[in-house]
Amino acid sequence: MARGKYNKIVCDVCGFAYPRTVMKKNSYGLWVCPEDNEKGYDLVNHPQNKIISTIDRSMFIKDARPQRPALVSAVPVSAWLPSI
Ligand SMILES: [Zn+2]
Numbered sequence: 001m002a003r004g005k006y007n008k009i010v011c012d013v014c015g016f017a018y019p020r021t022v023m024k025k026n027s028y029g030l031w032v033c034p035e036d037n038e039k040g041y042d043l044v045n046h047p048q049n050k051i052i053s054t055i056d057r058s059m060f061i062k063d064a065r066p067q068r069p070a071l072v073s074a075v076p077v078s079a080w081l082p083s084i
Pocket of ligand 1: 011012013014015016032033034035036
């Protein structure tokens with residue numbers, strides 16, 4: 001491929017000629033302009049190729065803390081009762 005300052009390539013999608021410096025080759029082997037680059041998505045990098053998480057995070061407790069043992073009083077409950 002010729003490299004030059006004024007080298008232009010015709011976009012394989014829209015048919016307009018753009019400078020070589022702004023053209024990119026997509027995963028299909030087509031030279032595309034920045035408008036037809038499809039936001040960087042191609043055969044490999046596409047949202048449909050991502051694996052979604054199957055964990056239901058709606059049941060998770062937010063800001064959970066470890067359970068502490070219950071406080072045990074040294075004074076029995078009968079000590080608080082009035083004496084008859
Ligand atoms: Zn184009």
